[in-house]
Amino acid sequence: MTLFILRRMLQAFNVLFVMSLLVFAGVYAIGNPLDLLVDPNATAEDMARAAASLGLDQPLWAQYARFLGNALQGDLGNSFIHGVPALGLIVERLPATLELAVVAMLIAVLLGIPLGLWAGLRPDSWSGRTIMAGSILGFSLPTFWVGLMLIMVFAVQLGWLPASGRGPTAEVLGVPISLLTADGWRHLLLPAANLALFKLSLIIRLTRSGTREALLQDYVKFARAKGLSNARVVGVHVLKNILIPIVTVVGLEFGSLIAFSVVTESIFAWPGMGKLLLDSITQLDRPVVVAYLLLVVTLYVVINLAVDLLYAALDPRVRLAGASQ
Amino acid sequence: MNAPREPTLVVDRLTTRFASRSGAVTAVDEVSFSVAPGEVLGLVGESGSGKSLTGFSILGLVDPPGEIAAGSIRLKGRELRGLSAREWRALRGDRIAMIFQDPMMTLNPVLRIDTQMIETVRAHRHVGRDAARELARDALARVGIPSPDERLRAYPHQLSGGMRQRVAIAIALLNAPDLIIADEPTTALDVTIQAQILFEMQTLCRESGTALIWITHDLAVVAGLADRVCVMYAGRIVEQGSTAQVLETPAHPYTRGLLDSTPAANAQPDEGGQPQPLRQIPGMAPSLKEIPAGCAFRPRCTHASELCEQVPPAVELAPGHVARCFHPLPATQGVKP
Numbered sequence: 257m258t259l260f261i262l263r264r265m266l267q268a269f270n271v272l273f274v275m276s277l278l279v280f281a282g283v284y285a286i287g288n289p290l291d292l293l294v295d296p297n298a299t300a301e302d303m304a305r306a307a308a309s310l311g312l313d314q315p316l317w318a319q320y321a322r323f324l325g326n327a328l329q330g331d332l333g334n335s336f337i338h339g340v341p342a343l344g345l346i347v348e349r350l351p352a353t354l355e356l357a358v359v360a361m362l363i364a365v366l367l368g369i370p371l372g373l374w375a376g377l378r379p380d381s382w383s384g385r386t387i388m389a390g391s392i393l394g395f396s397l398p399t400f401w402v403g404l405m406l407i408m409v410f411a412v413q414l415g416w417l418p419a420s421g422r423g424p425t426a427e428v429l430g431v432p433i434s435l436l437t438a439d440g441w442r443h444l445l446l447p448a449a450n451l452a453l454f455k456l457s458l459i460i461r462l463t464r465s466g467t468r469e470a471l472l473q474d475y476v477k478f479a480r481a482k483g484l485s486n487a488r489v490v491g492v493h494v495l496k497n498i499l500i501p502i503v504t505v506v507g508l509e510f511g512s513l514i515a516f517s518v519v520t521e522s523i524f525a526w527p528g529m530g531k532l533l534l535d536s537i538t539q540l541d542r543p544v545v546v547a548y549l550l551l552v553v554t555l556y557v558v559i560n561l562a563v564d565l566l567y568a569a570l571d572p573r574v575r576l577a578g579a580s581q
Numbered sequence: 582m583n584a585p586r587e588p589t590l591v592v593d594r595l596t597t598r599f600a601s602r603s604g605a606v607t608a609v610d611e612v613s614f615s616v617a618p619g620e621v622l623g624l625v626g627e628s629g630s631g632k633s634l635t636g637f638s639i640l641g642l643v644d645p646p647g648e649i650a651a652g653s654i655r656l657k658g659r660e661l662r663g664l665s666a667r668e669w670r671a672l673r674g675d676r677i678a679m680i681f682q683d684p685m686m687t688l689n690p691v692l693r694i695d696t697q698m699i700e701t702v703r704a705h706r707h708v709g710r711d712a713a714r715e716l717a718r719d720a721l722a723r724v725g726i727p728s729p730d731e732r733l734r735a736y737p738h739q740l741s742g743g744m745r746q747r748v749a750i751a752i753a754l755l756n757a758p759d760l761i762i763a764d765e766p767t768t769a770l771d772v773t774i775q776a777q778i779l780f781e782m783q784t785l786c787r788e789s790g791t792a793l794i795w796i797t798h799d800l801a802v803v804a805g806l807a808d809r810v811c812v813m814y815a816g817r818i819v820e821q822g823s824t825a826q827v828l829e830t831p832a833h834p835y836t837r838g839l840l841d842s843t844p845a846a847n848a849q850p851d852e853g854g855q856p857q858p859l860r861q862i863p864g865m866a867p868s869l870k871e872i873p874a875g876c877a878f879r880p881r882c883t884h885a886s887e888l889c890e891q892v893p894p895a896v897e898l899a900p901g902h903v904a905r906c907f908h909p910l911p912a913t914q915g916v917k918p
């Protein structure tokens with residue numbers, strides 16, 4: 257187990273290193289931040305001075321070497337725009353995004369699994385078909401359009417929920433959280449529902465197909481032949497088997513929820529990392545973009561590790577490579 | 582006290598159909614037989630003849646679009662057709678248990694053996710987990726599983742095929758059922774283990790007075806195990822009788838053909854010292870959609886006449902020996918006269 261985790265951490269470092277190379281080169285290729293940072297009327301001397309102060313006068317490899325040296329000490333550089341450490345800027349926004357992603361995923365899982373089970377148990381019923389039709393809609397409607405519709409209906413027409421912003425937060429161990437106040441919840445609900453929709457559809461379909469497949473298996477018929485109740489056959493024998501692929505997908509999708517909440521965050525003016533990323537890209541704030549991408553990669557690696565551990569815990573047939581030694 | 586014992590199970594003209602777009606097909610057609618306590622009934626037939634489906638029908642486990650269309654199933658005198666879902670559930674795994682064909686697929690791969698055994702006990706009796714676990718351990722020991730305590734904590738994939746089938750048998754025995762339906766439980770196993778399990782099952786059922794229906798396509802297995810034999814062809818029982826009657830004086834041409842194509846029946850060398858060649862029944866078993874009218878065996882039968890275009894009635898040739906054939910073979914044509 258320890259060996260397994262150590263091995264995975266080593267892999268993670270490799271991934272991070274390669275990513276940093278790619279990201280650095282990629283970000284370097286787009287635009288010249290000086291054009292945006294420095295007053296257009298500035299003299300060539302001013303420009304050169306600004307470039308030198310930001311380290312932009314160095315060749316790419318030298319800039320990268322300096323970045324890598326600092327990064328190994330936990331310093332991902334200062335934001336060109338705000339002049340504060342880029343990582344700090346992002347971490348500050350992390351709770352808002354994380355909170356949004358967690359609530360969205362909870363909605364997707366807590367609704368998706370029961371709905372998928374239902375549709376899988378009654379594939380030909382009216383309700384089962386309706387659920388599946390709904391999930392197809394959830395798949396195909398673009399997120400931004402659904403977001404706008406949610407605002408139109410629930411914020412503008414009905415006036416039930418606020419259309420933008422995060423609302424009040426309460427601090428837990430210095431971390432601001434919306435979930436602890438009723439008004440925070442009201443602000444969270446629309447963006448979370450918007451973000452959840454696609455994942456919800458995915459989980460419904462996954463659960464349904466898993467259920468239908470499991471129902472054909474001999475072990476389900478044997479469980480019935482033992483005289484078990486329907487609740488036990490479905491809730492234990494079927495669910496425990498289909499949970500294995502679901503956990504994997506939920507884990508991987510959670511990473512993408514965090515990374516790509518960009519659209520939802522900008523529609524609902526949610527002050528998370530996604531919005532910061534968009535702003536930083538338009539302002540060519542390279543250190544923030546690089547730090548953001550590296551942080552997201554790190555999150556992915558951590559989530560993947562958690563998924564693998566969970567997977568091994570759920571499926572007795574899986575032994576983690578290196579865990580047996 | 583020589584009064585005939587009341588049979589555990591009486592199946593009377595059981596008919597199971599599958600509805601499909603092109604019309605209903607009959608997979609089990611007017612099947613009748615009975616099994617007494619402690620008796621072993623062999624249900625023999627080629628693949629697709631409806632053996633498993635007969636078993637599932639008795640258990641009330643025919644999945645839609647299949648349904649029991651007619652007939653009656655009586656367990657210890659109680660009619661099972663028309664029971665509510667709840668009553669069926671109370672019966673399954675408690676009074677009637679079934680062991681499936683493939684030991685690799687019957688146990689749930691993600692649940693421990695103890696979970697799968699304990700739930701079977703607790704679905705039918707109000708006992709605590711510990712008491713249920715004790716019963717599970719005893720059952721494992723009874724089917725010859727070494728160190729049962731350890732096995733209880735194992736997952737199915739940690740056990741061999743033979744072990745898994747023993748676990749399935751132990752599960753069937755857990756609640757001391759009146760009837761066990763064993764659906765070719767040993768075909769996936771190698772010959773030695775097969776023989777062992779056969780013998781153990783037979784002993785266990787004789788001792789406890791459990792009626793046993795043993796489904797197989799192998800007449801040799803039936804010869805050493807069953808008291809009575811039913812031969813199925815295309816959903817119908819074409820011949821039944823005591824094992825001696827059916828195997829030694831087969832009356833139905835199909836039974837005869839099966840016997841001739843069984844290696845064990847031909848093991849005796851003839852006068853020239855050569856083993857007799859196996860004779861296969863010509864042709865193929867019909868699919869459900871194209872079962873011939875009249876006697877379903879007609880296209881493959883060398884004795885067929887015009888008469889055979891009608892459905893042959895069941896005729897009792899000797900006490901307890903029944904065949905559905907217009908031209909039953911004379912007793913002298915048997916394998917061992």
Ligand SMILES: Nc1ncnc2c1ncn2[C@@H]1O[C@H](COP(=O)(O)OP(=O)(O)OP(=O)(O)O)[C@@H](O)[C@H]1O
Pocket residue numbers: 599608626627628629630631632633634635644645646647798868869
């Ligand atoms: N769900 C179903 N829909 C339609 N036909 C079915 C269905 N299940 C079984 N059948 C048909 O019923 C017939 C009897 O099947 P059954 O499984 O009882 O055969 P079997 O005698 O047990 O064969 P085997 O030795 O291969 O196990 C087969 O022809 C099969 O095609």
Ligand code: SF4
Pocket residue numbers: 833834835876877878879880882883884885886889893905906907908909
């Ligand atoms: S009824 Fe006719 S066709 Fe059928 S088995 Fe007997 S002789 Fe053959």
Ligand SMILES: [Mg+2]
Pocket residue numbers: 632633634682764
């Ligand atoms: Mg079968």
